[in-house]
Structure formats: C-alpha cells, structure tokens
Amino acid sequence: MTSRRRLTIKEVAEAAGVSTQTVSRVINNRPDVAPGTFERVQQVISDTGYSPNLFARGLTQGRSHTLGVVAYGLEYFGPSRVLTGIEQQAAGMGYAISLNLIHEPELPDAGRLLSSLFSRQVDGIIWAVPDVGDNRVWSNVTGTDHPVPVLLVGGMAGQSLLGSIGIDNQAIGRLATEHLLLGGARHVGIITGPMNWWEARQRRQGWRERLQEQGLPASERQVVNGDWGATSGEEGLYRLLEQEPDLDAVFASNDQMALGVLHAAHRLGRAVPDELSVVGVDNMAEASHFWPALTTVDQPLRDAGALAVREIDGAIRRARSARRGQEQPAAPPSALLQPQLVVRESSRAGL
Amino acid sequence: MTSRRRLTIKEVAEAAGVSTQTVSRVINNRPDVAPGTFERVQQVISDTGYSPNLFARGLTQGRSHTLGVVAYGLEYFGPSRVLTGIEQQAAGMGYAISLNLIHEPELPDAGRLLSSLFSRQVDGIIWAVPDVGDNRVWSNVTGTDHPVPVLLVGGMAGQSLLGSIGIDNQAIGRLATEHLLLGGARHVGIITGPMNWWEARQRRQGWRERLQEQGLPASERQVVNGDWGATSGEEGLYRLLEQEPDLDAVFASNDQMALGVLHAAHRLGRAVPDELSVVGVDNMAEASHFWPALTTVDQPLRDAGALAVREIDGAIRRARSARRGQEQPAAPPSALLQPQLVVRESSRAGL
DNA sequence: AGCGTTCCCGTTACCGCTAACGGAAACCGC
DNA sequence: GCGGTTTCCGTTAGCGGTAACGGGAACGCT
Numbered sequence: 001m002t003s004r005r006r007l008t009i010k011e012v013a014e015a016a017g018v019s020t021q022t023v024s025r026v027i028n029n030r031p032d033v034a035p036g037t038f039e040r041v042q043q044v045i046s047d048t049g050y051s052p053n054l055f056a057r058g059l060t061q062g063r064s065h066t067l068g069v070v071a072y073g074l075e076y077f078g079p080s081r082v083l084t085g086i087e088q089q090a091a092g093m094g095y096a097i098s099l100n101l102i103h104e105p106e107l108p109d110a111g112r113l114l115s116s117l118f119s120r121q122v123d124g125i126i127w128a129v130p131d132v133g134d135n136r137v138w139s140n141v142t143g144t145d146h147p148v149p150v151l152l153v154g155g156m157a158g159q160s161l162l163g164s165i166g167i168d169n170q171a172i173g174r175l176a177t178e179h180l181l182l183g184g185a186r187h188v189g190i191i192t193g194p195m196n197w198w199e200a201r202q203r204r205q206g207w208r209e210r211l212q213e214q215g216l217p218a219s220e221r222q223v224v225n226g227d228w229g230a231t232s233g234e235e236g237l238y239r240l241l242e243q244e245p246d247l248d249a250v251f252a253s254n255d256q257m258a259l260g261v262l263h264a265a266h267r268l269g270r271a272v273p274d275e276l277s278v279v280g281v282d283n284m285a286e287a288s289h290f291w292p293a294l295t296t297v298d299q300p301l302r303d304a305g306a307l308a309v310r311e312i313d314g315a316i317r318r319a320r321s322a323r324r325g326q327e328q329p330a331a332p333p334s335a336l337l338q339p340q341l342v343v344r345e346s347s348r349a350g351l
Numbered sequence: 352m353t354s355r356r357r358l359t360i361k362e363v364a365e366a367a368g369v370s371t372q373t374v375s376r377v378i379n380n381r382p383d384v385a386p387g388t389f390e391r392v393q394q395v396i397s398d399t400g401y402s403p404n405l406f407a408r409g410l411t412q413g414r415s416h417t418l419g420v421v422a423y424g425l426e427y428f429g430p431s432r433v434l435t436g437i438e439q440q441a442a443g444m445g446y447a448i449s450l451n452l453i454h455e456p457e458l459p460d461a462g463r464l465l466s467s468l469f470s471r472q473v474d475g476i477i478w479a480v481p482d483v484g485d486n487r488v489w490s491n492v493t494g495t496d497h498p499v500p501v502l503l504v505g506g507m508a509g510q511s512l513l514g515s516i517g518i519d520n521q522a523i524g525r526l527a528t529e530h531l532l533l534g535g536a537r538h539v540g541i542i543t544g545p546m547n548w549w550e551a552r553q554r555r556q557g558w559r560e561r562l563q564e565q566g567l568p569a570s571e572r573q574v575v576n577g578d579w580g581a582t583s584g585e586e587g588l589y590r591l592l593e594q595e596p597d598l599d600a601v602f603a604s605n606d607q608m609a610l611g612v613l614h615a616a617h618r619l620g621r622a623v624p625d626e627l628s629v630v631g632v633d634n635m636a637e638a639s640h641f642w643p644a645l646t647t648v649d650q651p652l653r654d655a656g657a658l659a660v661r662e663i664d665g666a667i668r669r670a671r672s673a674r675r676g677q678e679q680p681a682a683p684p685s686a687l688l689q690p691q692l693v694v695r696e697s698s699r700a701g702l
Numbered sequence: 703a704g705c706g707t708t709c710c711c712g713t714t715a716c717c718g719c720t721a722a723c724g725g726a727a728a729c730c731g732c
Numbered sequence: 733g734c735g736g737t738t739t740c741c742g743t744t745a746g747c748g749g750t751a752a753c754g755g756g757a758a759c760g761c762t
Contacts, residue, residue: 006469006498008718019742024720034740051470055406055415056718059747064406066449074435080425087425087452096471098417099450101438118357119402120447147357230640256637263640285426286607289581289614291642359748370712375750385710407748410717 007050016044027052058121067095067312068117068125072102076228077255077282078301082128082153085305093313098122102129106196110138114146124149124312127162128305131155131198149315151333153308155198163315163332165308169199172297172339173206176251176279179295179341181214183277183348185249189222191236191261193253203253203281222247226257233260241268248276249347255280255287258294262346266291277347281339293344300337307335358401367395378403409472418446418663419468419476423453427579428606428633429652433479433504436656444664449473453480457547461489465497475500475663478513479656482506482549500666502684504659506549514666514683516659520550523648523690524557527602527630530646530692532565534628534699536600540573542587542612544604554604554632573598577608584611592619599627600698606631606638609645613697617642628698632690643696651688658686 009027013020018041025033026041033041044050058064067090073079083099090097098120102108108129117125127150129135139152139160152164173190180188190207193200204223211218221243226232233252237260241247252258258280265272272278272292280287283298311333343349360378364371369392376384377392384392395401409415418441424430434450441448449471453459459480468476478501480486490503490511503515524541531539541558544551555574562569572594577583584603588611591598603609609631616623623629623643631638634649662684694700 009720010718020719021721021743022741025741028720032740037740049466051466053410053472053718054470055409055472056747057720058406059404059410059718059749060720062747069450074425074431074438080431084425084452087450088454091452096467097450099420099438099448101435101442103439115400115402116447119405121404121406230637234640256640259637259640263642266642286581286610286637289585289607289610291614291617361748371749372713372751373711376711379750383710388710404748407717408750410719410748411750413717 006053007048009050009052012041012044012048012050015048016041063123064121065095066098066120066122067309068098068100068120068122070100070102070108070113070117070125070127070129072105072129074101077284078154078299079128079130081301082305082308085302086126086128086153086309087305088302089306089309093309095123095309095313105129105132106135107133108135110135114150118147122148124151124316126151126153126308126312128153128308132194133196136160149312149319151308151312151315153304161332163311163334165304165311165333165335166337167299167301167304168336168338169202170206170209172281172299173203173208173251174210175206175339175341176203176281176297177207177210179343179347180249180251180277180279181210181216183249183273185277185348186216187222187244187246188216188249188251189224189240189244189247190251191224191226191233191240191253191257193226193228193257195225200253203251207251226253226260228254228256230256230260230263233257234264235260237261237264237268250276250278252278252280255282255284255290255294255296258287258296258346259290262290262292262294272346273348279347283342287342288344290346292346295344295347296342298340298342300339304337307337311335357404358399360401360403363392363395363399363401366399367392414474415472416446417449417471417473418660419449419451419471419473421451421453421459421464421468421476421478421480423456423459423480425452428635429505429650430479430481432652433656433659436653436658437477437479437504437660438656439653440657440660444660446474446660446664456480456483457486458484459486461486465501469498473499475502475667477502477504477659477663479504479659483545484547487511500663500670502659502663502666504655512683514662514685516655516662516684516686517688518650518652518655519687519689520553521557521560523632523650524554524559524602525561526557526690526692527554527632527648528558528561530694530698531600531602531628531630532561532567534600534624536628536699537567538573538595538597539567539600539602540575540591540595540598541602542575542577542584542591542604542608544577544579544608546576551604554602558602577604579605579607581607581611581614584608585615586611588612588615588619601627601629603629603631606633606635606641606645606647609638609647609697610641613641613643613645623697624699630698634693638693639695641697646695646698647693649691649693651690655688658688662686 009020009023013023139162150162154166192204208218224236224239226236252261261278270276280294280296283296287294287296360371360374364374490513501513505517543555559569575587575590577587603612621627631645631647634647638645638647
C-alpha cells in the first residue's frame, strides 16, 4: 500500500497553468474566477484526486472544523448513544471528531487531556464523561478560562461554570416511582447505581421525593446500592426482600439491573408483575424481550448529544464574533431534557 | 468562556529570552540544550500553559500522529467493543483518533470519506465497517493506491488487497454447532443474520459444515433469516418450528436474537434446555442473566481493535522507511482471531 | 600556543495554504 | 475617447512550527 504521494496546491496550479491562489479560490468556491478557468482547474483537481491539506488551511485560518470529544464507557448503553448523537450532528454540520476515551472515570487527568486537545486546535470540546465522584472539580477550578468553548454533557446541568447539557434524572426517578404507585404499589424499593454517580443520586432523589409526596416512607430498608451490572440487580433483589419483606415494587436504576431483578424474581418464584412490579431505565433494545417485557424510562440520549453539538457550535460562533469585538459572551448554554416512561408488562397497569 | 488566547512558540521564546528554535528543542526533549536554559524554558512553558500547535508541527514533519477510524453502528455490541479496543491501543501508542461514523453500511461513500481523512493528514486509516453487501468493492478497485496505509477490520480477512484483521466467523458457527451436537441435539436450526453480511454468511457456513461432517442434514427447513434484532429471533423460532417440528436446538447468530428465541420458547412453553438448546454469539454482559443463562460464543473484539492499531502502526513505519528507499513494502497484514465458547444453562451438557 | 571537538544556540528557509493587496484588461457611461 | 468600475488573476507575506546549517565559546589535546 501507500504509493501515491500527496499532492500540493502548487502542483495542481502548475498543471492547470494558474497560480496557487487561483486554485485556492476554486477549492473554496470563491466567485471571482472566470468560468473557463474554474472548470479547467476543477478538471485537474478531479483528474489528480487532489484534496487540500487541512493542516495548512487550519494554520492560516485559525480553525480546524474539529470538535474534541471526551467520553467514557462506550461499551455501555448511555455513552454510546450520546456519542452517536454527537457524531451524527457533527458530521451534518461539517465538524470532524477527535475522540478521546477515558478508562478510569473517577480520576481523569483533565488538564492533560484538554491541553492535548487544544494542541490539536479543536474548535470546541464536548466533555461527555459521566459525573462521578469529584471528577469534574476541574471545571470549576479552571472555570471559563479556556482557549475554546468547553461543554459538559450529562451531570449537573447548570451547576457548573461551563455550559452543560443533560437529562433530568430526578424526573426519571419520579416517573418510574409514580408509575409504580399508580399500579397500586405501596412498598417501592430502589436499586441505585453507584452513589458516587450524579445520575444515580438524582434518580434516587426523584424516587424519594415522589414517595414522600404520597406520604409513604422512603427508608434505608428500601434501598440497595448496585453497580449498574445485572448481577448487582439480582443480588439487590435478594437483599431488598430481606430488608423489606412486604416489597411489592422495585425501581431499578437501569435496565441491566432490572434484568437481574427479573432473574432473581424467577428464581424466587415471585410473579412479575402480579407480586412484584419492576421498572428499569434506558429502554435498551433488548428490554422489550425480557421476560416479562420490561417497563422502563427512555432517555433522549441521542438528542442530548446532538443538542450538545449545536450548542457548542453556537458558542464557537459567539466566541469568534466576540473576539472581533462584536458583543459580550452570552451565558453558557444549559439544558435539561425530559425522559419518557415506556410501559410494558413488568409492571401492574394503573387503576 | 473562551478567554485565553493561544500562545505561540515565539511568545514563549521571548519570555524566556531565547530563540524559537531553542524552545522547540526543549519541547521535543532534544539533548543539545544546556540544563539551565532547559529549565528556564520549561518554567515559562508550565507557567503559561503553552502547548505547541500540532498543525504546524504536522505541516513540517508530514505526519499527524492521528489515525482515521471509520465505523458503523456504535450502539451495537460488536462495533463498540472494536472501537474501544482501537482507542485504547491508539492512546497507548500516542495516536489520536479521528472518528467517522457511517449511517448506511450498505452504501458508504468510501471515496469521499477516505479523501476527507487524507485531507486531515491522518497517518493511517482503520476501516471498521462490517462487510455488508458490496460495500467493500472500493477496496479492490482503488487497491493499494492510497497515500497512507488502510486496514480493514472484520470481514473477509486476507481476501482483499488491503490488510485485514478479523474474527473467524466460520469457527463461531462450528463451535456453536459442535456444542449443540455434543449435547445430543440432532435437529439443529439456525437463525442467521442478514445474508448480505459476511459475518452472517460465515456463521451459517460453519454451522452447515459441522452438520455435514456429522452426516446430518442442513436443509433450508432448518434456516431462518433474522436481522440481528431480538424480535426477529422470536419470530424466527416460531417459523423454525413450523418448518421443522422436530427441532431440538437453535444456533442464534447473536445474543439478541437468542434472547428472542428464549422469549418465544417461554411463550410456547418449551423448556430450555431440556426440550430446546439455545446458543448465541457475542457474550454480551446481560447474557448470563437471561433466563436461562445463555450459552454463547465470545469474540475477542477488543483484541481485534487493538491488534488493528498495532498492525497499522507497523504499516505506517514500514511505509516511512520504504519511502526513504530502505526496503520493499511487505505483504499487507492479515489475521483471523479465534472465538471461544462460553457454556451456561441454555444448552444441554455434553454426554 | 594552536588546532580540532564538542556544546549550545541562533538564522534561514520552508512545510501547504490563504488573506490582503495590487494591477492589468475588459467594460461602462457620457 | 477618457476616467472609473468591474472582472480576473498574480504577488507577497505570514500562519506556527521544525530541519538544516552555521558559528561562537569552552574544552580538550599535543
């Protein structure tokens, strides 16, 4: 492989008998080229397969049309959807994506990552790593003092100095719990995600609030901490039943743990939903084929990713015009998207 | 946001009272700088947070330390694993990743994609799009005539003019079928993936060969085509039982369809594995919590991604030295990784 | 002392492209 | 037929780095 050398604008210019500047004009579709010349140059370009060196272009123009994306856990449901949304929207808007994955979400070396992306001259950065532990303190330390816009996805929307796009995780907890209550449940347990995850805390908070609004208890006996994996869901149900034998419903904080709950219920011979209602979160593709089909809460993750790109594009444009002295930088963008309940067979129907 | 402007090497040089060349030497850890000077420059760099413009560096050096990755279907199991493997290995070797997702695997505009990546001066390209329909004809048309190495992942290893890393999908079919036969099955059905997928055809081929080696029939009555989705697995079992009432085992070409099969078996009241053995492919995280826990074939997808990066790095190095007139280009790299059976409860044990 | 090394560091040119400018030719109006 | 536009295209400079070269100072040796 690797035979044809890369062409330069100069070679094209010589072949077409014009100056490099004229070739540049043709590439960029500038109007001030005579139709005949334009076509001749165009012809040479398509004959030779020339494509301009975007490094060089980036150097002169000070922009790369590239977004830096930092993400974690592509093999999980949420992150892969968000990234898909980001990529799709970015491609549509003419941005390339420079992808960086984090392997230890708890202690990302944010400084090094960011400056490596800055070095690559990205026009903006989307930080799509879940808010775990204090892995976002950097965003309040460095503040807004970055050479390009930085946008957070997921996690505490509106809490940071930086812009942030997220999904309303309290609403997830409220929706799920409300649905279980409407189905007649009175002893609603929860299997949470790891408590150092913001999403997990928010979902529990929604669950708790909804119960308290109904005057129902939300005690520690009804809570078990999971780790997002199916096994922890299975063990979670065993523990939950020990702590609270009257349990008649479980809100599992994601579908995988809900699957574990269903598994455990089978083993125990507890009928779902007649004796135990189960609700998950994520609406993964398999959820409708669990046994029984899983009621769950759907998150607009792809939309969140796409929105993040649109927002950061806006921020990039604003920053550019602000640099030309046009106007003040606006408040960082912030949005909280709403989840949606998907009712299937693992939960009792409303009254 | 976006306040601090980017620094240049010139500003650092002035602040440190040296020439830009000296700063360059410090950045690149060249030996010929006096310790005192080195430290002084280093100090200015860390004080100001300077990081060099990789565009400019790429321009002079003719390389970007970036790999172009083209992938499809991140929300699916296989592709996300492969990409994770690629990213991890790439990060470890100092490569950045420029990600391009394809949304229609059947008709990728390969030419445009490749030349857009060439424009970005990537050092090499990993094409990790499944081999669907004739979406790879370009690789035999353009042949090896690319400015940088191109490597295919998945699909027909060794068949193309380009290098290729893949997993032995025939072995997957053979492993699964062999296991079912050892469990005493005599009427083994298959639910395939879409037949325009190379993986799907290979798995069926493995299934067929193994049956024929045993002198057992492998007729069309035992075959139903699925679409990788759980629903098609469920409907697949209904159809299969109509066509072949004596069916005592099913090889589902992925775990999701296997889940659909389990679902259907429940509905029909067929005991798994006593009346019907089921094997899937992928070993997704949830598989061990299906009901019953799913026997499946594990693919070393992450390894394939990592290997692809190592191979393309080798190709890049070889191309560089070949360009300096050192040696002939070697044969394109090619590897076929072996899958592994994971026995759980959805299949009868061996005799 | 005289000469060659070695150690540091600066100067110059260039990577491939585009912004800014300038200027010749063609066109316009009166 | 003349000044003023407009149209088209070339020249120059510079983006932020690094390769290649060169040269002064300090050091070593005979």
